[in-house]
Amino acid sequence: MRSKSSAMAQIIVKAVALVVLLHGVFQSVVCREVTVPAGPLYRVAGFPVSLPCAVSSYEGSRTQEFEWFLYRDDSGGRQMGVISTRDPGFPYTPFVSRVRNGEVRVERDSGDRIRLVMHRLRTEDQGKYECYTPSTDSTYQGTYSASVIVKVIPDTLQISNLRSLTGQPARGETGEETDIISIDKMLEVVPGRLYQKRYDDGEIKLEKRSVEGGQDLYVMKMRGVRPEDRGSYYCEASQWILDPDRSWQKIAQRKLDIGNLTVNELGEVTLQIGAPLVLTCEVQGLSSNINYGLLVQWLVSDNIRGREVEVSRMSPGGVVSWGDELSQGRGSLEKVSDGRYSLKLFSVQPADSGIYRCAVSVYNPDSSLDPTTAPIYSQHSQGVTVNLRTKDVSVTAAAELPRGPLLKRGSTITLICNVTVKTTGPAQAQVQWVRTPIPKPVLKKGQSPSSELSMPDPPVPVTPELIATLRHDGVAQSLSNSSEVSVDRVSVNTYRLRVHVARPEDQGLYTCRAHAWGQDPHGAWYDTGVKAESYAVTVYLYARAEDMLLIPLVVGVASALFVGILIISTVTCCFMRRLARQRAQK
Template identity: 65%
Template sequence: MSVSMASMRTAFIFLLVQRVIHYAVCRDVTLPSGPLFRVAGFPLSLPCAVSGFEGPRTQDFEWFLYRDDAGGRQMGVISTRDKGFPYAPFQARVRNGEVRVERDSGDKVRLVMQRLRAEDQGKYECYTPSTDTTYQGNYSAMVAVKVIPDTLQVSYSRSLTGQPTPEGSELTLTCSGAIQSEQLTHLSITFGKRGGAEAPGGGAGGEVSIVREIISIDKLLGVNPGRFYRKRYDDGEISLEKRNGEGGQGVYVMKMKTVQIDDTGSYFCEASQWILDPDRSWQKIAQRTLDIGNLTVQQLAESLSVASSPRGEVTLQVGSPLILTCEVLGLPSDVNSGLLVQWMKRGSVGSDRVGTGGVEVEVARMSTDGIVSWGDDLSRSSGGSMEKVAQWKYSLKLFSARPSDSGVYRCVVSVYAGRRNPAPSMPATLTQRSEGVTVNLKTKDVLITAVAQLPLGPLLKRGSTITLICTATITTTGPAQAQVQWLRWPIPEPVTKQASEAPPSEPPTAENRTVVAALMHNGVANIYVNSSEISIDRLSAVSYRLRVHSATMEDQGMYACHAEAWAQDPHGGWYNTEVKAQSNAVTVYLYARAFDLLLIPLVIGVSSALFVGIVIISTVTCCFMKRLARQREQK
């Protein structure tokens, strides 16, 4: 009895499992929820999927249409297994590929009608022939498709002629669009550009068309820049706005503040009509593209040039005014560009001619907002000016030229095309330099000599005052002054330990020399070391004195004076003639003081006496203690 019950239970479970399996593999065909509204003349794409089937993984599909105007009569549209399946109205359209089935996978396909017609309105059925062992589930699904008329309109107000447009110009494109539909549909507008580029490895005939979306207003009125234009949009260089036009049309205005070289290309405006399907997905149901024209951007480098005057070479007397002019040529007048103008100088004075070596330095600049600043020589801010004298014309004036003003001058202009006030981090569109203007300054014949000496006197000791005399003699015409600087560097080894005038030695290197003090041409004294009390003064027209008070061992060394000749220009201003002289080197050695010499034996004597006393006391104490110990033992 128990065996029979177990067998019945097993059979029941088997039948139950079999029914569950049959239910689980029940065939199911699905289509999108309807009704679907699509526009005549534009594509229709209907996805169809089958699941829960038996048999091969690749299933066949057959499409039927029940036209609204045919009383619900069935018409064969297309089949994946039977080429003779289409009815007469669809045979030609299937043959030329206008109506076709595109397979996404073995169990998913889509019916594509390239150009939907008004008579294509109706209910579409997707049927899958059975490959199952038993007939279970649904083998088809239906969806209603409503064909609405094409009312999408798009136009532009001005086309591009293809004439060269200067780099940095502003570009404005206007596109209008409208939809007259009974259904609730949305409109999106996209501005784009087609350009040509070399295909990688294409060689001759390898050009491909590159289509780039510039900016768009989507179906929900959101503004979206294209991938390659994101930064320019963030910087405010590209914008798109919608305005209300006549007759309910929307007017869409795209602006590029400054066109660039890679903006060359063919521009278009694309209008798209969108609808929200019952499954809450947005579908593009119509699209129209309108070519606006070609834009050719002319490079600024092709027309821009910078000229400076006077040209060639200029020779001036020291103290004369120096006037240089910079002119920017070929800059489009209709492009609102900012200019950074700089005057640069390279060269040094050698005799009466200008050397071309050295580092190029900035003399003065005028920023895009008209602010003038001077380079390293800040004294020029009161002795010169930089002005904008006319449109695209700038002048540099040095009221009283100095010998140090000799050199090769160039005007450097950085153009920010279409940007009157660029951000500090924004690179210039183009930078160009003028030809060089060589400026020579005729100076007086100047000769200067310098002699350093240590006056005779007692031996110098630590704590003494070191006195050094520099005799600087200038031979020239007109007023002149010497500017004296004292240098110190270590005493070379070996050296004789006496203060004397040493023969001229090799000049000190920049690494080991120390500038001690200087007396400027205008009488101002500058002290550069803090280790000792130092003073410098002028004893006569040619004699300059350096004193180091309470000298320490750090103050000994090799001393020399360095003299520069300064002359006066006709306007009363002083300038450095660049004529220099280095004196002989003087050795300063500090001897030990007498007190220091006596202190050494005194210290040694005291130490010796103390040591002898300790030894005697220790010996006597030791003997006394031993004798005392013996006496105690005898008792």
């Protein structure tokens, strides 16, 4: 009997141990985990750095929040806030201006994957970077942060040319950048796709030579130049490094303008999205003995802008300013030589299409050049039409109110927007939610309240209110001034708007707008200009049960007060009359 009891006890102990083991395994499966690249990572000062961070096995919202900290090598282990996805006031003082101007930012790849991007790495940015994810779990378990060491090395990449092309570009010249031939990071010669046959035939060669001082000289030779070889030529050098995870990363890059092969006059040009645009303005006929003051402007007009606007200008003192927000920060305006001014847009977008003209104003050398100073001569060049080869893009948007209980004051309003973007290559959608108040019916002259109500004639125009936006990069922006709202991406094509603790002013006609975004060959995202708007969905809040009970309660109290006052008034009145008769008899 004892042996049976002992055996049974052993079985129970083993079963408990197995349950504990399985519980531990289950806990290990659902524990939160934060991952960053293995370090140390060596990056070059003055160039961009991108640090990915991902969180997995978490509970709660699919859109997780992230915070980045930096422990500088010279800080003695002190923590410094860099940027947060949830708190605009999170950055410490050294990063406030860099975050504000976008030099340091967070780009969201998905709800639980982001990247810390620093546009220009500085020497003092060296240190340990910690990615922290605030808990959304029911129990605190797993890892909530991960760190990676970043080493900032000096910029030693230099590039120069021994011989420049002598061809001069004509006014209005532009071109599309194409790879001719290169040596990749594995030191292999790789011809461009359009030049493969000419390389195989020996028409194009790339040679590496050694020169004094330990420098490397690369020489490209082209035999049998063709008409399509006209244009501006560049030499680009890149520095690569093998990270600890065995992946190659480009850490530095420089580009050198070699010159123009031949004169290429253009009245119209068509470019691929992402290609560079180069326009040259040449001023002739001025005496070289007089130092005139020249104001050079580039203007553009198209159907979108509706009028001719200034892209950029160079003052007589050489100061460059930008007037077109679409081009600011994406190009340069340079004085190439005496009388020659070059406008460059590094990567064109659909909004850059239009008719470009150069305007030159000539001032006396001793002019003060204040706004009231008139030029002695002004001239506009002929226009150069710039067209963009855009992809075939189509987008649709459909809003719906999911079935559920009647919406009441205090409920959460949930609206769904189904968006479809059809195009070639990567595409994203930017979704906006707008609300228009429900039109109030009015009575026409001579119409009784019981008769059929009609709308105002003519209707009063109402401007829709922008409620929230989910940008193409996953960043949500709430713009409502009433209730708390949130917007997220539920699935690939489904976007959701939630209005929490709804108020009467949250009623209205809700519409979702979808804007299609594409990606150029350099990886930058741009607005294709193609958009769609859904039909309006009516949201109405019904009265709550307690609100309905309040009506008879108020009516009952009012009725009771009325009856009480009536009784008291009647009794008082009768008593006063009786008292008056008694006094009269005496």
